[in-house]
Amino acid sequence: xxxxxxxxxxxxxxxxALKEPESFxxxxxxxxxxxxxxxxxxxxxxxEKACEERTYxxxxxxxxxxxxxxxHSHSTCFVQAVEEIVGIELPARAKYIRTLIGELERIHSxxxxxxxxxxxxxxxTLLMYTWRDREVVMDLLAKLTGNRVNYGINSIGGVRRxxxxxxxxxxxxxxxxLQERTKYYISLAKDETTLIKRLSGVGVLSNEDAKRLGAVGxxxxxxxxxxxxxxDDPYAAYAELDFKVVTSNECDVYGRTLVRLGELMQxxxxxxxxxxxxxxxxxxxxxxRKIPAGEAVSRYEAPRGEDFHYVRSNGTEKPDRVxxxxxxxANIQVVSKMLENRYLxxxxxxxxxxxxxxxxxxxxxxxxxxxxxxxxxxVWESLRIKGIKWYKKQGVDFxxxxxxxxxxx
Amino acid sequence: MRRPGKIxxxxxxxxxxxxxxxxxxxxxxxxxxxxxxKLKFHPEKCIGxxxxxxxxxxxxxxxxxxxxxxxxxxxxLGKCIYCGQCVDSCLKKALEITxxxxxxxxxxxxxxxxxxxxxxxxxxx
Amino acid sequence: MLKALFHILIFPGFLFLFIFGxxxxxxxxxxxxxxxxxxxxxxxxPLADFIKLATKEEIIPEEADAAVFKxxxxxxxxxxxxxxxxxxxxxxTAVFHFNGDIIVVLYLLTIPTLCYFLGGWYSRSVYSMIGAxxxxxxxxxxxxxxxxxxxxxALLADTWSISEMVVFYNKHLxxxxxxxxxxxxxxxxxxxxxxxxxxxxxxxxxxxxxxxFTEYGGRFLAFLKMTLNIEMVxxxxxxxAVFLPFGLNLKPAALFVFYLIQVFFIIALISFLRTxxxxxxxxxxxNFCWKYLAPLAFLQVLINLxxxxxxxx
Numbered sequence: 071x072x073x074x075x076x077x078x079x080x081x082x083x084x085x086x087a088l089k090e091p092e093s094f095x096x097x098x099x100x101x102x103x104x105x106x107x108x109x110x111x112x113x114x115x116x117x118e119k120a121c122e123e124r125t126y127x128x129x130x131x132x133x134x135x136x137x138x139x140x141x142h143s144h145s146t147c148f149v150q151a152v153e154e155i156v157g158i159e160l161p162a163r164a165k166y167i168r169t170l171i172g173e174l175e176r177i178h179s180x181x182x183x184x185x186x187x188x189x190x191x192x193x194x195t196l197l198m199y200t201w202r203d204r205e206v207v208m209d210l211l212a213k214l215t216g217n218r219v220n221y222g223i224n225s226i227g228g229v230r231r232x233x234x235x236x237x238x239x240x241x242x243x244x245x246x247x248l249q250e251r252t253k254y255y256i257s258l259a260k261d262e263t264t265l266i267k268r269l270s271g272v273g274v275l276s277n278e279d280a281k282r283l284g285a286v287g288x289x290x291x292x293x294x295x296x297x298x299x300x301x302d303d304p305y306a307a308y309a310e311l312d313f314k315v316v317t318s319n320e321c322d323v324y325g326r327t328l329v330r331l332g333e334l335m336q337x338x339x340x341x342x343x344x345x346x347x348x349x350x351x352x353x354x355x356x357x358x359r360k361i362p363a364g365e366a367v368s369r370y371e372a373p374r375g376e377d378f379h380y381v382r383s384n385g386t387e388k389p390d391r392v393x394x395x396x397x398x399x400a401n402i403q404v405v406s407k408m409l410e411n412r413y414l415x416x417x418x419x420x421x422x423x424x425x426x427x428x429x430x431x432x433x434x435x436x437x438x439x440x441x442x443x444x445x446x447x448x449v450w451e452s453l454r455i456k457g458i459k460w461y462k463k464q465g466v467d468f469x470x471x472x473x474x475x476x477x478x479x
Numbered sequence: 480m481r482r483p484g485k486i487x488x489x490x491x492x493x494x495x496x497x498x499x500x501x502x503x504x505x506x507x508x509x510x511x512x513x514x515x516x517k518l519k520f521h522p523e524k525c526i527g528x529x530x531x532x533x534x535x536x537x538x539x540x541x542x543x544x545x546x547x548x549x550x551x552x553x554x555x556l557g558k559c560i561y562c563g564q565c566v567d568s569c570l571k572k573a574l575e576i577t578x579x580x581x582x583x584x585x586x587x588x589x590x591x592x593x594x595x596x597x598x599x600x601x602x603x604x
Numbered sequence: 605m606l607k608a609l610f611h612i613l614i615f616p617g618f619l620f621l622f623i624f625g626x627x628x629x630x631x632x633x634x635x636x637x638x639x640x641x642x643x644x645x646x647x648x649x650p651l652a653d654f655i656k657l658a659t660k661e662e663i664i665p666e667e668a669d670a671a672v673f674k675x676x677x678x679x680x681x682x683x684x685x686x687x688x689x690x691x692x693x694x695x696x697t698a699v700f701h702f703n704g705d706i707i708v709v710l711y712l713l714t715i716p717t718l719c720y721f722l723g724g725w726y727s728r729s730v731y732s733m734i735g736a737x738x739x740x741x742x743x744x745x746x747x748x749x750x751x752x753x754x755x756x757x758a759l760l761a762d763t764w765s766i767s768e769m770v771v772f773y774n775k776h777l778x779x780x781x782x783x784x785x786x787x788x789x790x791x792x793x794x795x796x797x798x799x800x801x802x803x804x805x806x807x808x809x810x811x812x813x814x815x816x817f818t819e820y821g822g823r824f825l826a827f828l829k830m831t832l833n834i835e836m837v838x839x840x841x842x843x844x845a846v847f848l849p850f851g852l853n854l855k856p857a858a859l860f861v862f863y864l865i866q867v868f869f870i871i872a873l874i875s876f877l878r879t880x881x882x883x884x885x886x887x888x889x890x891n892f893c894w895k896y897l898a899p900l901a902f903l904q905v906l907i908n909l910x911x912x913x914x915x916x917x
Contacts, residue, residue: 124536125533125534127534127536127564128534128535128536128564129536130536131536131560131562131564132536135560195486195490196486199489202499205499209511212510212511212514213511213513216513216514216515216563216576217514217515217561220560220562222515222562222563222564225567230563230567231513254489257485258485258486260481261481261482261485262481262482262483262484262485262486263481263482263483264483266481
C-alpha cells in the first residue's frame with residue numbers, strides 16, 4: 071500500500087472473471103476506482119501474417135478460427151471481400167444459408183453473453199439456465215453445418231452444405247422453444263430486483279461519449295446510437311429481410327442487456343423469414359484458384375459489433391495482405407471511460423458488458439520505444455534483428471543460430 | 480412488478496424435472512449425423528493427385544505411393560482440424576467424414592493413422 | 605472428565621460435526637444443482653474434496669506472517685465447535701448450559717469472521733486484504749439484526765440460556781408463532797454470516813479471486829472449508845433451537861431425528877435463498893441491512909416485549 075491508501079491491483083491477465091487474458095491495472099482507494107490502464111496483446115497469434123502464407127481456401131479455415139464465438143462472422147467477412155475482388159455474383163440460396171447461420175450464431179452468442187453476465191454478478195442460476203438453452207442452438211448448428219463452433223460452412227463462391235426440409239422443420243421448432251425461454255428472461259430482467267440493482271447505473275456511457283469514442287454493436291446501441299451494418303450497408307440476404315434495429319436509452323449495462331435480449335427476439339423472427347423465403351437453386355459457383363489482383367473491404371455485423379476485413383490480392387493463390395479489425399478493439403477504449411469513479415465490484419460486469427473477445431482483438435504489434443518516446447512499426451526482418459540485439463545485452467547470444475538459419479533459408 | 484426472487488417458481492419446477500446434464504461417459508448421447516469427425520480413406524478410389532494435400536489448412540494428410548497405382552494416406556489426427564476440405568477437394572470421392580469424435584490418445588504417435596492400400600485396413604488405434 | 609472429553613471430541617463435538625458438515629455440504633450442493641436443472645455431485649464428493657485438499661502442498665507466501673497464517677484456520681474451527689456444545693441436540697437441555705450461554709454462543713459464532721479478517725490481512729496479498737476488509741464491513745451490517753432476532757425469543761422466555769428457552773417454549777407451544785418475523789430476519793442475516801449469495805461479497809469469485817482465502821491451500825484450506833461447513837450446521841442448529849418447536853417431550857432417539865429434520869429444513873431454505881438471488885454490492889448490502897433488516901428486528905423485539913407484559917406466565 072502506498073500513496074495514502076491507494077492500492078494498485080492487477081486485474082488479469084489471469085483472473086477468474088476474465089475468460090481470456092487481458093491486463094487491467096486498477097488503482098483503488100478503498101472500494102473506489104481512481105485510475106485504470108489497459109494493456110492488450112496476450113492473445114496475439116500472428117494470424118494476419120499466417121494468412122499471407124496460405125492459399126485462399128486454407129485461409130477460410132484460419133480466419134474462422136480467430137474467434138470461437140464469432141467464427142462465422144470472420145469467415146463470411148473474409149469471403150465477401152475475396153468474392154468482391156473476383157467480381158462474382160453469389161446464387162441467392164447461398165446468401166440465404168449464410169444469413170441463416172449468421173443469425174443462429176448471433177443467438178448462440180447472445181445467450182452465452184447472458185450466462186456470462188449472470189456469472190459475473192454472482193447469479194449462477196441464470197448462467198446454468200441460459201447455457202442449457204444455448205445447447206438447443208448448438209445441437210441445431212451441429213446438425214446443419216457439422217460442428218458446434220467453427221462451422222466451416224463457407225466456401226469461396228457459396229456455401230458447402232445444403233439445408234434439407236427436415237432440418238428446416240427442426241429449426242422452426244427450436245426457434246419456438248427458444249422464443250418462449252427468451253420471453254421469460256426478458257420478464258426476469260425487468261422484474262428481478264437484485265439483477266436490476268447490480269446492472270443499472272453501472273458502466274454509464276452517454277450518447278456523446280459513445281459517438282466520440284466509436285463504440286460499436288450493442289454497446290453503442292444501448293447509448294442510443296442507431297448503427298447496424300445490416301441496415302446501413304446490407305450484405306448477404308439482409309436487404310430482403312424485415313427487422314428492427316434495437317436501441318435503448320438507458321446508456322448503462324442494463325440497457326445493453328435489454329438490447330441483446332431485443333436482438334434475440336429479432337433474430338428468431340429473421341430465422342423464420344429466411345426459412346420461409348429461401349429460394350431454390352445452386353449453393354455455390356466455381357471460382358478459380360488464382361484470384362486476380364485487386365483489393366476490397368468488407369463489413370459484417372458480428373454479435374459484438376462491426377467487423378471489418380481488408381484483403382489485397384496480387385494475382386497468385388495466396389493473398390498479399392489481410393487486415394482484420396474486430397469490434398472489441400473499438401469497444402475496449404470505452405471501458406476506462408465507463409469505470410471512472412465506480413466501485414471495484416462493478417469491474418467484472420462492465421468488462422463483460424462490452425462482450426469482450428480478446429482473441430479477435432489482438433492483431434497488430436506496435437513497438438513503443440520508451441527511451442526515445444517514439445513509435446514505429448517494424449517489418450519481420452528488422453524485428454528479428456532487434457530481438458537478437460536485445461538478448462545480446464541480456465547476455466544470451468543468438469548470433470550463431472541466426473547464421474545457421476540464414477544459411478538454411 | 481419488481482420483486483426479488485422472481486426466479487423461484489422456475490427453480491421449484493426444476494426440482495421435479497429431469498436434469499439437463501447427462502453423466503458422460505456412463506451415458507453417451509453421440510453426435511448428430513453429418514458431424515465432422517474422424518476421416519476415412521478408401522484406398523481403392525485414390526488416384527494420387529494430391530489435391531487434398533494442397534488444400535489441407537494444417538498439412539495433416541499425406542498421400543504416398545506404395546505400389547503400382549496404390550496409395551496410402553497418412554493422417555495426423557492431432558493436426559487435423561476436421562474441416563472436411565479434403566473431402567470436398569477429392570475428385571474421386573476417396574475421402575469420407577465419419578461422426579467419430581472420441582479420439583483422445585495418450586501419446587502423440589498413436590494419433591498418426593495410416594490407411595493402407597491392402598486388403599486389410601491397417602489403421603492403428 | 606471422560607464424559608466431557610467424549611462430548612467434546614465425538615458427540616456432539618468434533619467427529620459428529622465433521623461428518624454432519626460433510627453431509628450438510630452434500631445436501632446443499634445437491635439441492636443447488638437440482639434447482640438449476642443439473643445432476644449435482646455424488647454423495648462422497650465433500651469427503652473426496654477434503655481428502656484431496658489435505659494431501660496437497662501448502663504454500664505460505666513470503667510476506668505473510670507464518671504464525672498467524674497457520675493458526676487462523678484452527679482458531680476458527682475451535683470456536684465453532686465450542687459453540688455447538690451449548691446447543692441442544694438430543695434432549696431439551698444441551699451438554700453444558702448456564703444462564704447467559706446464548707450470549708456466549710453468539711460471540712463464539714462471531715469469532716470465525718474475525719479470524720477470516722485476520723487471516724486475509726496477514727496474507728499480505730492484495731486480493732486477500734480487500735476481501736478481509738469487506739468481510740469486516742459486512743460484519744457491521746448483518747450482526748445487529750442477527751443478535752436482536754436471536755435475543756428476542758429469549759426476552760419472551762425470560763431467560764438467557766438456550767436450554768431453558770427450549771423448555772419454556774415446549775411448555776407454551778403456541779408462543780413460537782410470535783417469533784416468525786424474527787425467524788425470517790434471522791435466516792437472511794444467517795446468509796450474511798455464512799457468506800452465501802446474496803451476501804458472499806468477501807469471497808466474490810469474479811472480483812477478488814477468493815477474498816481472504818486466496819493464499820490458503822492444502823491442509824489449511826481443508827480446515828477452512830470444514831469451518832465453513834460446521835458454521836452452517838451450528839448456525840442452522842441455533843436457529844432450529846431458538847425458533848422452531850423443539851423437544852416436544854420426546855425420547856432422546858426420536859428427538860435426535862426431529863432435530864436432524866429441522867436442521868435439514870433450514871439448510872434447504874438456505875440453499876433455496878442462495879439460488880434465487882444475485883450478489884449485492886457492499887454499499888447496497890449495508891443499505892439493505894440497515895434500512896430493512898434492522899428495523900424489522902427492532903419490531904420483533906418490541907412485539908416480544910409487549911407480549912411479555914400482556915400474556916399470562
